[in-house]
Amino acid sequence: DQQVKQNSPSLSVQEGRISILNCDYTNSMFDYFLWYKKYPAEGPTFLISISSIKDKNEDGRFTVFLNKSAKHLSLHIVPSQPGDSAVYFCAARGNQAGTALIFGKGTTLSVSS
């Protein structure tokens, strides 16, 4: 049973436009959410996170939105750049320190110039 779901395996966007990547979760005990970016043959790289006490967190071109009632979060990238092309993983953690991150299956973002 997947606790973190990324229902879109892929997304194609033109350079300069907005990319929106979505993630749903089922476990109400999750209270910290992260997005990672992964290039082929490399480990995931941390991008941005959000605590459940917030509904938005922004870092440069990246914004994460959290809707707790819907158990949904999204990552917005504005403007998208070709270098953003990668696999994006949504991850969630329970409310005890040190608990493992649970990952979704990822969404492959392709940004064309």
Place this chain on the structure above:
Amino acid sequence: DTGVSQNPRHKITKRGQNVTFRCDPISEHNRLYWYRQTLGQGPEFLTYFQNEAQLEKSRLLSDRFSAERPKGSFSTLEIQRTEQGDSAMYLCASSIGSKNTEAFFGQGTRLTVV
């Protein structure tokens, strides 16, 4: 380089052989995680250490898998009697002890069992 380091980067082994991977976390991080990633999947949690104590193990971690973190520094993951289904990317991550902190991943060890 002060990131998470994993060795080797690639390992090809014959079915039935034992393999061992090493992870060197970021020096001030007391938490260390092992994950496995197969094609089309996200990283799947295997096990977690706080300092030298192994605090959590996934049901994915069969009896053929063992992990250690002596002295709370580097960690090793050993797979005994490898099977073709063990072929995957094995990822190590580390983090500091605070609650809402990200984990930093190494570049992974790609295992191919032939």
